[in-house]
Amino acid sequence: MKLLFLGTAQDGGVPQVGCSCANCSTVRRSAASIALIEDKDALIIDVTPDFRWQYHRLAGRFGVDISAAYLTHAHWGHYGGLMLFGREGWNCDKLPLYLTRRFHDFLASNEPFSELFQSGNLVAHILAEKVETVHGIKPVVVPHRDEYSDTVGLLIDLNGRKFFYLPCVDRLNTDIHNIIRSCDVSIIDGTFYDESELPHRDMSKIPHPRVRDCIREFSDIADRIIFTHLNHTNPLCEPEGEELMRLLDRGFRVANDGDVLE
Numbered sequence: 001m002k003l004l005f006l007g008t009a010q011d012g013g014v015p016q017v018g019c020s021c022a023n024c025s026t027v028r029r030s031a032a033s034i035a036l037i038e039d040k041d042a043l044i045i046d047v048t049p050d051f052r053w054q055y056h057r058l059a060g061r062f063g064v065d066i067s068a069a070y071l072t073h074a075h076w077g078h079y080g081g082l083m084l085f086g087r088e089g090w091n092c093d094k095l096p097l098y099l100t101r102r103f104h105d106f107l108a109s110n111e112p113f114s115e116l117f118q119s120g121n122l123v124a125h126i127l128a129e130k131v132e133t134v135h136g137i138k139p140v141v142v143p144h145r146d147e148y149s150d151t152v153g154l155l156i157d158l159n160g161r162k163f164f165y166l167p168c169v170d171r172l173n174t175d176i177h178n179i180i181r182s183c184d185v186s187i188i189d190g191t192f193y194d195e196s197e198l199p200h201r202d203m204s205k206i207p208h209p210r211v212r213d214c215i216r217e218f219s220d221i222a223d224r225i226i227f228t229h230l231n232h233t234n235p236l237c238e239p240e241g242e243e244l245m246r247l248l249d250r251g252f253r254v255a256n257d258g259d260v261l262e
């Protein structure tokens with residue numbers, strides 16, 4: 001099985017609408033999502049507003065069909081692409097959609113998403129905390145702004161190695177630390193590099209672990225950490241930027257759209 005990064009940006013992508021910062025002028029990253037590819041079959045984790053382009057890169061490069069989708073939480077960058085699954089778009093037939101009970105109830109009671117279940121485009125499979133699915137994927141509930149759904153990170157078995165996909169989280173609590181230390185590779189929330197990134201906002205009120213803190217906390221397992229879900233303000237977006245070079249020197253990695261892990 002292969003893991004393909006379909007997208008590696010925070011929900012708004014890079015470039016972000018309404019911004020002309022240096023990253024938005026030059027860098028292109030689509031919203032965070034991964035595909036797990038086995039022969040001619042792919043599962044996707046999160047369905048982003050960039051899904052049209054992500055789908056065609058996936059299908060064009062690997063010639064696969066999508067057999068199921070998983071969703072981590074109800075922030076629109078992680079599920080907004082579901083609208084492309086309905087009759088105005090893909091019009092898929094009974095695609096299994098794995099999500100938590102609360103997230104399902106939110107989608108099933110709100111248009112335009114409820115229509116996807118009613119029309120038979122999607123069939124819901126409810127994720128239960130730490131219960132492994134038929135794909136060998138185990139959800140772990142994590143702390144995040146949970147207005148409409150809870151949020152999960154996903155434990156994935158990739159060729160006998162344990163991967164943890166955690167694109168969006170408020171903070172890394174002790175449980176999450178323990179999971180990261182027990183996994184072979186963790187792909188974690190790298191939204192912000194540090195506190196200086198949004199000078200016009202009080203960043204102490206904005207969650208997400210900071211990459212700079214993670215570098216300190218995980219220096220002994222640097223080669224097992226990959227950052228994703230980068231905000232357009234994150235200096236790690238800058239190719240060959242100082243922060244990126246320093247991070248790579250210490251053994252950490254930053255995911256790029258199109259990267260493959262095996």
Ligand SMILES: [Zn+2]
Binds near residue numbers: 011075077167168
């Ligand atoms: Zn997000």
Ligand SMILES: [Zn+2]
Binds near residue numbers: 015021022024233
């Ligand atoms: Zn920008």
Ligand SMILES: [Zn+2]
Binds near residue numbers: 073144169
């Ligand atoms: Zn989120």
